[in-house]
Amino acid sequence: MRHLPWxxxxxxxxxxxxxxxxxxxxxxxxxxxxxxxxxxxxxxxxHVAPALRSPVEKAAADFERDTGIQVQLQYGPSxxxxxxxxxxxxxxxxxxxxxxxxxxxxKLDLVEQDYAIATFKGVAIFRADFPKAxxxxxxxxxxxDGFRLVQPNPATAVGKVTRERLLPTGLWQRxxxxxxxxxxxxxxxxxxVKIGSADGAIVWDAVAKQYPTLKVVNLPNLxxxxxxxxxxxxxNATARxxxxxxxxxxxxxxxxxxxxxxxxxxIREPKPKARGALPGEDAEIELYAGSMLRPAIEETIExxxxxxxxxxxxxxxxxxxxxxxxRAGRIPDLYLACDPRFMGDVADLFLTPExxxxxxxxxxxxxxxxxxxxxxxxxxxxxxxxGVGHEQQCALGAITKETFLKSGVYAAVRxxxxxxxxxxxxxxxQLLTGALDAVVCYTSNVTPNLDKLDQIPITGIPCSSPDxxxxxxxxxxxxxxxxxxxxxxxxxxxxxxxxKLGFGWGTKGPKK
Numbered sequence: 241m242r243h244l245p246w247x248x249x250x251x252x253x254x255x256x257x258x259x260x261x262x263x264x265x266x267x268x269x270x271x272x273x274x275x276x277x278x279x280x281x282x283x284x285x286x287h288v289a290p291a292l293r294s295p296v297e298k299a300a301a302d303f304e305r306d307t308g309i310q311v312q313l314q315y316g317p318s319x320x321x322x323x324x325x326x327x328x329x330x331x332x333x334x335x336x337x338x339x340x341x342x343x344x345x346x347k348l349d350l351v352e353q354d355y356a357i358a359t360f361k362g363v364a365i366f367r368a369d370f371p372k373a374x375x376x377x378x379x380x381x382x383x384x385d386g387f388r389l390v391q392p393n394p395a396t397a398v399g400k401v402t403r404e405r406l407l408p409t410g411l412w413q414r415x416x417x418x419x420x421x422x423x424x425x426x427x428x429x430x431x432x433v434k435i436g437s438a439d440g441a442i443v444w445d446a447v448a449k450q451y452p453t454l455k456v457v458n459l460p461n462l463x464x465x466x467x468x469x470x471x472x473x474x475x476n477a478t479a480r481x482x483x484x485x486x487x488x489x490x491x492x493x494x495x496x497x498x499x500x501x502x503x504x505x506x507i508r509e510p511k512p513k514a515r516g517a518l519p520g521e522d523a524e525i526e527l528y529a530g531s532m533l534r535p536a537i538e539e540t541i542e543x544x545x546x547x548x549x550x551x552x553x554x555x556x557x558x559x560x561x562x563x564x565x566x567r568a569g570r571i572p573d574l575y576l577a578c579d580p581r582f583m584g585d586v587a588d589l590f591l592t593p594e595x596x597x598x599x600x601x602x603x604x605x606x607x608x609x610x611x612x613x614x615x616x617x618x619x620x621x622x623x624x625x626x627g628v629g630h631e632q633q634c635a636l637g638a639i640t641k642e643t644f645l646k647s648g649v650y651a652a653v654r655x656x657x658x659x660x661x662x663x664x665x666x667x668x669x670q671l672l673t674g675a676l677d678a679v680v681c682y683t684s685n686v687t688p689n690l691d692k693l694d695q696i697p698i699t700g701i702p703c704s705s706p707d708x709x710x711x712x713x714x715x716x717x718x719x720x721x722x723x724x725x726x727x728x729x730x731x732x733x734x735x736x737x738x739x740k741l742g743f744g745w746g747t748k749g750p751k752k
Contacts, residue, residue, distance in 0.1 A: 283310030284479040284486065285330070287321040289337035289397060290425040291360070291444055292469065295501045296335065299494035300486075307750045309482045317425055319395035325350050329476045332483035335490075337397030337426070337444070338467035343588075351472035352584025353484065353593075355491040356506035358498045360444040362402055362465025365433050366455040367440070374455040382440060382459075383414055390429050390438035391420035397467055398426045402442050405464040430454070449502030468507060473584055480642065481702040484580055485749045509591055512712060512719035514727050516548030524551040525718045525725065528566070530559045530578030530635055531663040532599065532682050533708060536738045537576070537729060544728045550721050558634030558662035573716040574725060578635035579706040591719075593711035596729060597738050598748035600683040601643060601704040602695040604671055609694045613678055616644065616698060620652030627659040627667040627679035634662045635706065640680045642703045668693070683742035705748045 288296050293315060300311040316324065318336035322345060325331055334351055336342065337360065345351045366377060382389060392399040399422075406412040421438065423429050429441040430451050442465070448456045471487045473480060495505065517523035529537065534556050541552050555562070555572065559582035562575070566586050575590060577583040583593050605613055611624065619626050629636030637660065644650040661667045664681035671679050672692060686695045698704040710729065712722045728734060735745050 283312040284332040284477075284483050285312050285314060286333040286335060286483075286486070287325060287331050288313050288315050288335045289318045289321065290315050290427045291337040291397065291447055292335060292358075293427070294450065295358075295494070295497035295503060296490070298497040299490055302494070302497075303486055303489050303750075307485070309479075309485070309750075311486060317393070317395040318397040319400070325474065331474045332477040332479045333471055333487060334474055335469075335471040337469060338401055339470040340400070340467075341397065342470045342472045345472060346588055350475055352475055352581050353487070353587050354470040354472035354584075355487045356468065356470050356508055356592075357490055357495075358446070358469040358503040358506055360398075360446060360467040360469065361504070362398065362405075362442055362462045363445045363448050364440055364442055364457045364459045364462060365430060365448050365451065366457065367433050367436050367438070368453045368455065369436075370439065370455055374457050377455065377457045377459075379411065379414075379459055383418055387418070388437075388439045389415070389418050389420035390432045390441045391415065391422055392426045392429050392441075392443070393422040393424060396425055398442065398444055398465075401467050402465050405466075406461060409461050409464070411461055446498075446501060446503040469503075470506075473581075480581060481706075485702070488747075488749060511591075512723040514723035515720045516724055517550050517721070521549075523549060523718070523721055524553065525574060525716075525721050526553045526555065526572040527574045527576065527725070528555045528557075528562045528572040529576040530562070530582075530708070531556045531665065532578055532636065532684055533576055535688070536597070536684065536741050536743060537734070539737060540728050540731070540734045541725070543733075544725050548721075548724055550724070552725065558630065558636075560630070560633040560635070560638070561662060571713050571715060573713055573718045574710065574722040575713070576708065576710045576729075578708055579639055580709055581638065582635050583709045583711060589715070590711035590713055593709035594726075595707045595709050595747045597708045597746070598705055598744040599708065600742070600744070601639060601680060601698045601706075602683045602686060603678055603698065604668060604681055604686045604693050604695050605678050606671065606674075607692055607694055609696075611677060613696060615696070616647045616649045617652065619656060619678060619680070620649060621656075624656045625658045625675070625677045626653060626656040627661060627670055627676040628657055629664065629667070629680070630660040630662050636664050636681065637662075639703055639706055643680075643698060643701050646701050646703065687740075687742040705744075707747045707749070708743075 304311055318341045321336055322341050334345055342354050394400050403412055426443045426447050430443050430447055432438040433441050434451055471490055473483050477483050545552055559578050563582055563585045571589055603613055628640045631637040631641045644653055664685035667679040667681050668685045670676045686693050710726055712719050
């Protein structure tokens with residue numbers, strides 16, 4: 241009976257946390273959703289587990305200072321964040337305290353690309369005046385009569401992972417038998433121990449380091465309680481490009497804030513060693529690549545085939561079509577995407593991608609620009625025949641749609657769209673024949689025809705200059721050969737070919 245008040249308090253607290261998480265996330269998001277297409281939201285929305293609060297807040301402050309892009313952080317237990325994302329489909333980044341929630345979100349088609357951020361390990365903490373030295377504390381102290389154990393509830397990552405990992409050892413049943421009070425977050429559990437309203441708790445090591453007066457003990461089997469932390473870009477992100485930049489920042493320069501707070505660096509997958517064909521080896525790899533990359537990489541691939549004695553089967557198409565083929569079960573050894581979102585759609589199938597280049601969205605018109613087009617809104621002029629990429633079949637179409645929406649011209653321009661194509665080259669061909677008056681495509685589509693075409697860059701909108709990432713399939717038996725081809729694609733000679741076509745080299749994101 242002595243635990244009943246704590247249990248009631250814990251359940252009430254957990255329920256309150258869930259309710260508050262939902263009601264603090266949803267209204268804040270609704271205020272920032274554009275009422276009409278094209279009105280940009282003032283900040284990206286990031287769903288964050290409380291265990292990550294300290295380093296994420298510092299990283300967000302640095303990112304805002306360096307880029308001018310606002311970051312709105314909303315906190316809640318990992319399970320609550322996932323449930324909210326599932327129900328509302330609103331948010332730009334999802335940052336739970338364990339990547340199992342990211343995997344679940346991917347199964348539900350809620351997220352795209354994810355980035356490794358940190359690792360956690362479970363530890364036991366005890367109040368500062370606990371009558372034993374830390375080195376002498378055992379599980380039997382936790383389970384003795386009168387010990388007040390507080391436990392983050394199963395909606396939290398540490399609560400979920402602790403239960404899953406300790407269940408096979410028999411320890412979880414003993415924890416349940418001890419009838420711990422449950423609270424709504426790992427921070428609440430640590431605070432309860434700090435103020436003396438509980439004797440001990442199981443928390444993440446990084447959280448424990450924020451309470452230097454408490455006694456921290458690595459009890460046997462707690463080494464099993466580990467979590468890998470990843471941040472994922474949400475499928476329905478309104479600020480997708482900005483969100484990806486912030487995710488990359490958290491996984492890069494922002495790591496210093498995690499280290500300073502005592503978090504462990506993420507466990508990163510090793511890169512495959514690069515090699516060409518071995519003597520007598522009949523070597524072949526399959527490459528999927530977005531169609532707009534073909535002119536930039538064909539000569540490099542031919543050199544690779546000749547020098548390394550490796551045949552490359554190339555499949556070029558719109559990235560939406562390629563993703564559909566991969567989801568249907570045909571996985572290439574290597575994938576070079578036109579935009580990170582299409583890499584994100586198959587992120588579970590590939591190793592960590594790296595950015596090769598970037599490409600600028602432009603309005604292409606016949607030489608002389610007889611229609612006097614200067615900006616996106618001009619594509620809404622009466623009697624204009626416009627061509628765009630197909631919104632589902634290719635990156636060009638998806639990016640064009642996002643750019644139109646952010647510029648507030650989507651409805652006005654759509655009435656003039658006469659052709660939707662899976663590739664920019666097909667649009668340019670119809671422009672050259674006079675079947676279209678203007679097309680939205682990449683500068684690399686226009687550059688080979690500058691004697692016949694003019695181009696108006698679409699600037700000021702981050703999504704209008706996408707990066708092109710490349711990645712090796714996790715299940716490929718030819719990862720070393722694929723890694724060698726990436727070396728060729730990243731070479732100085734390859735860069736020159738990209739830049740000759742109008743591509744930028746590397747990411748177009750904020751400078752680190």
